[in-house]
Amino acid sequence: MIPGGVNSPVRAFRSVGGTPFFTKSANGARLTTADDQELVDFVLTWGPAIHGHNDPDIRAAIREALDRGTSFGTPNPLEVEMAELILSCVPAVKKVRMTNSGTEATMSAIRLARGYTGRNKIIKFSGCYHGHVDSLLVKAGSGALTQGNPDSAGVTPGTAADTLVAEYNNLPALSALFDANAGQIAGLIVEPFPANVGLILPDAGFLAGLRELCTKHGTVLIFDEVKTGITAGWGGATGVLGVQPDLIALAKSIGGGFPIGAFGGKAEYMDVITTGKVMHLGTYNGNPLVMAAARAVLSEVCTPSVTQGTAELNERLLAACNDIIVSASLPAHTVQFGAKGCITWSVNQVRNYRDYKETDFDLAFAQWIHGINRGVLLPPGLDEQWLISVMHTDAEVMHYADVFQEFVSELTH
Numbered sequence: 001m002i003p004g005g006v007n008s009p010v011r012a013f014r015s016v017g018g019t020p021f022f023t024k025s026a027n028g029a030r031l032t033t034a035d036d037q038e039l040v041d042f043v044l045t046w047g048p049a050i051h052g053h054n055d056p057d058i059r060a061a062i063r064e065a066l067d068r069g070t071s072f073g074t075p076n077p078l079e080v081e082m083a084e085l086i087l088s089c090v091p092a093v094k095k096v097r098m099t100n101s102g103t104e105a106t107m108s109a110i111r112l113a114r115g116y117t118g119r120n121k122i123i124k125f126s127g128c129y130h131g132h133v134d135s136l137l138v139k140a141g142s143g144a145l146t147q148g149n150p151d152s153a154g155v156t157p158g159t160a161a162d163t164l165v166a167e168y169n170n171l172p173a174l175s176a177l178f179d180a181n182a183g184q185i186a187g188l189i190v191e192p193f194p195a196n197v198g199l200i201l202p203d204a205g206f207l208a209g210l211r212e213l214c215t216k217h218g219t220v221l222i223f224d225e226v227k228t229g230i231t232a233g234w235g236g237a238t239g240v241l242g243v244q245p246d247l248i249a250l251a252k253s254i255g256g257g258f259p260i261g262a263f264g265g266k267a268e269y270m271d272v273i274t275t276g277k278v279m280h281l282g283t284y285n286g287n288p289l290v291m292a293a294a295r296a297v298l299s300e301v302c303t304p305s306v307t308q309g310t311a312e313l314n315e316r317l318l319a320a321c322n323d324i325i326v327s328a329s330l331p332a333h334t335v336q337f338g339a340k341g342c343i344t345w346s347v348n349q350v351r352n353y354r355d356y357k358e359t360d361f362d363l364a365f366a367q368w369i370h371g372i373n374r375g376v377l378l379p380p381g382l383d384e385q386w387l388i389s390v391m392h393t394d395a396e397v398m399h400y401a402d403v404f405q406e407f408v409s410e411l412t413h
């Protein structure tokens with residue numbers, strides 16, 4: 001009845017066999033599958049559940065909101081509190097609108113960039129995924145890659161023609177692309193740390209270089225922080241990196257597991273929405289249940305110090321994995337930002353989508369299937385990365401390192 005058995009392709013683990021498993025319940029850092037297998041969850045709903053599963057404060061917040069009604073169709077006070085929280089969390093955001101998903105957030109930011117500048121073209125980077133917006137399903141990562149198709153049928157050639165694709169960490173080529181399309185680029189959208197083709201870190205000065213090029217060419221710089229958000233640290237990647245974009249898209253980790261998204265930024269851009277010149281709409285935007293959960297996340301559950309704790313725990317896991325890699329002389333290395341990490345199966349650092357395609361997918365698959373048979377659920381293959389929640393214990397995290405050691409021993413003996 002359901003195409004592929006799933007409502008989003010990554011859930012079919014298609015890159016590793018295509019048979020989805022079903023989850024019955026989730027608690028703390030663990031999932032219980034429909035056939036009663038318990039898994040320590042390092043996927044965490046593909047990014048949102050930095051708060052862990054079934055948090056009592058989030059549950060209480062939802063229950064309280066539920067008693068007041070599920071949807072009003074008018075502004076509600078929780079939306080204002082959420083706006084204040086986002087502004088305090090990500091100082092580059094001066095005004096913000098809520099959406100129901102990351103896709104809606106990036107889609108709206110792109111429209112805003114086009115409406116503000118009066119230009120048509122946008123630039124994205126190959127391997128970066130920004131949701132299933134037509135204009136962004138061009139050389140995309142993540143679910144699009146899982147399907148083996150980084151582009152998509154149904155995206156018209158006209159739409160695709162307005163999306164220019166550049167290579168991440170390659171400023172000279174980007175600069176040339178800007179020059180060749182002078183006066184035509186409305187916006188440049190980037191995952192500050194590309195996180196849909198493993199985990200790629202920006203070269204020193206790369207993001208500052210983007211900022212400079214965008215300012216020079218009058219192009220709106222959009223940071224897609226859907227995946228980074230508070231998993232990169234309180235303040236998002238923008239806070240960590242110090243480069244200020246014009247607009248930011250948020251979702252996932254700010255929402256307590258509910259359908260959420262937000263886009264915001266400098267007032268001069270967001271005011272084009274205020275005037276109605278650029279349209280942004282949505283029946284469920286700022287839904288009171290979603291806002292209640294999200295407020296609990298940002299104000300109670302994932303406070304700056306607690307969020308920092310996930311990064312520290314992650315650092316210990318990465319150090320343990322790194323020791324194992326080094327002592328076995330494996331062709332692999334670890335990558336981290338904040339609470340996210342991955343083992344990349346290549347000797348050299350992956351700097352762009354081209355490098356990513358050269359990594360060893362067979363070893364990544366072998367590690368995944370080995371782990372899931374020993375109670376460790378990792379994102380399959382190499383297109384995603386693990387996440388540590390505030391509920392993961394030291395023992396749960398180190399269980400992964402133990403299972404990885406076992407995998408490496410089996411691989412090398």
Ligand code: PMP
Nearest residue numbers: 101102103129130131226227251
């Ligand atoms: N941007 C990025 C960077 C993402 O990783 C994703 C989803 N994985 C999206 C946008 C789309 O978000 P959503 O699935 O909530 O529409």
